[in-house]
Each structure stands twice: as C-alpha cells, then as structure tokens.
Amino acid sequence: MKFTKMQGNGNDFIIWDNREAKLSLDEIQKTAIKLCRRRLSLGADGLVVIDVPHNEDSSFSMRLFNRDGSESSFSGNAARCAARFACENKIAGAEMTFDTTGGTIKAIVEAPFVTLELGELDTKNIVLDAKFTYMDETLPVNYMHLGWPKSAPHCVVFLEKNDWRPMESLASFARAIQKDKELFPEGVNVNFLKILDHYAMEVYTYERGVDDFTLSCGSGSVAAAVAGWINGWCDSPVEVYNPGGTNIVIIEPKDNDKLLSVKLRGKASLIAEGSIFPEAL
Numbered sequence: 001m002k003f004t005k006m007q008g009n010g011n012d013f014i015i016w017d018n019r020e021a022k023l024s025l026d027e028i029q030k031t032a033i034k035l036c037r038r039r040l041s042l043g044a045d046g047l048v049v050i051d052v053p054h055n056e057d058s059s060f061s062m063r064l065f066n067r068d069g070s071e072s073s074f075s076g077n078a079a080r081c082a083a084r085f086a087c088e089n090k091i092a093g094a095e096m097t098f099d100t101t102g103g104t105i106k107a108i109v110e111a112p113f114v115t116l117e118l119g120e121l122d123t124k125n126i127v128l129d130a131k132f133t134y135m136d137e138t139l140p141v142n143y144m145h146l147g148w149p150k151s152a153p154h155c156v157v158f159l160e161k162n163d164w165r166p167m168e169s170l171a172s173f174a175r176a177i178q179k180d181k182e183l184f185p186e187g188v189n190v191n192f193l194k195i196l197d198h199y200a201m202e203v204y205t206y207e208r209g210v211d212d213f214t215l216s217c218g219s220g221s222v223a224a225a226v227a228g229w230i231n232g233w234c235d236s237p238v239e240v241y242n243p244g245g246t247n248i249v250i251i252e253p254k255d256n257d258k259l260l261s262v263k264l265r266g267k268a269s270l271i272a273e274g275s276i277f278p279e280a281l
Ligand SMILES: N[C@H](CCC[C@H](N)C(=O)O)C(=O)O
Pocket: 011, 066, 071, 072, 073, 074, 075, 076, 077, 078, 152, 153, 189, 207, 208, 209, 210, 214, 216, 217, 218, 219, 220
C-alpha cells in the first residue's frame, strides 16, 4: 500500500489514493485508526482519501477521516494538502475544482502555498453572544458550522490577549464543551481565540476526532477569523497564528453582510512517500 505524508502548518495527514485500490468505507476507517497511531505506526492527525470526482467540473474527490476513524465533512488544512497532492501527481492542474464531503471547492496551488475558495457562509447560521460555563468560569463563545452542504461544527471561545493559562486547563474546558450533546450532537471542534490586533489573532484548536490540540486547524482558523470579523474585532485579510504556522483567511462580505465569501491560504508541505508494511496495520 503506497502512501504520501503531508502536513499543513503541522496538521499532518496520510494521503491515500483510492482511485484504483477501492478500499471500502469500513476498510478505510479501520486503516485510518491503525495508521494514525503515533509511535506504533505512521502517525498522523488524519487520513485523506483521494477518489474519483462526483461532478463533471471536478478533478477528484477527497474525504478526511480523523485518527479515531470518524469522518469530517470539512477540513481546511487537509483540503490544501489534497489540492497540492493532486497537482504534484497530475490529477489536476494548478487551478482546480474538487469535491469534498462538505461541498465542491476551488483551489490554486503556488507550492508550497495553496489558496482555497470555500464558497459562501450564511451569517444567519452563526450563533453569536453565547456563553459557556465550566468550573465556575464563564467565557464568551460563538458557534457555527462550516462546509456546504454537509458541515463540521466549530465553537470559538474568546480569551483575553494576556490569558496565559496552561494548555491542560484549556483542554478541560474544550472537553466540557464537547460533552454538551444538546448543543453539539455530532461533537465539536473547539477553537480558543486571542485577538492580537486588527489583522492578527492566535488560535488553538482542540479537535473532534483527534481528542487533543492539533498544531493547526484550517477550518478552525476560518471559524475564528469569521467570528472575529463578525464581532468587529478584525478586518480581512486575517492572519491566524496557530502553533504550527500561519493561515490567512480572506473574508468578502456580500448582500449586506448576510453572506461571507471565504478564502483560506496557507502551506501544504510534502514530507514523504513510500509503502506501508502490513505490520503498520
Ligand atoms: N484540522 C482540520 C479539521 C479536521 C476536522 C475534524 N477534526 C472534525 O471536524 O471532525 C482542518 O484543518 O480544518
């Protein structure tokens, strides 16, 4: 079994081209769980599966399976990696359209950078002015779903710029939010956001399906930038600093700010390609 390893700002993925091998969904989910184990196997935050396109204008389709085998409908960093993989392997040109579980998107590859055109986000579906309380502490939160038509849930938690609490305490807060099955029946990615200035923010994402902080989350960066923009704290383009690198989020309002056209730009780096031995599985 041949693989490619890639990373987008430290969010690392194993890329599996399923166009010929045609593993079943069940086999793919089992493979994701086995291969993503750190130290025991290849190790990654998720497995990206490339397959034949579903639409005439698309060059390929992609799906992302988290390290616990669950599927996410939308991933910014994984989509950038998929686009660069497709370009390097001549599955698509440098400007391409491809299908994701969260809808058909466009990408432009200027290696190692990739810009994704993610389509339009309807602001009426974003929950503003919410709060979440855990262990006697209440923090302001916003939540939204990203991906069209199937979407991934994101919660943005606002921290003060000088809030330097340990990551373990943020992790406990994130897990408490994830446990709220009434608000988030499908689980949720929790993004902690600190506004640095009008064009820059710091974001740490505790990811659903990984059950840990990743070094970067592309969709989390989009959710945080959109929340910052909607609350009037930042303007586009927003530089989102994740521990693993920087994502740029470009937001263009349309129809009296009812719709936001969103682009995500960042690195998608090639690490290695090779064969997986049966013992890795
Ligand atoms: N890290 C990814 C998101 C993975 C999504 C996932 N954890 C979920 O929604 O289940 C990103 O760059 O957007």
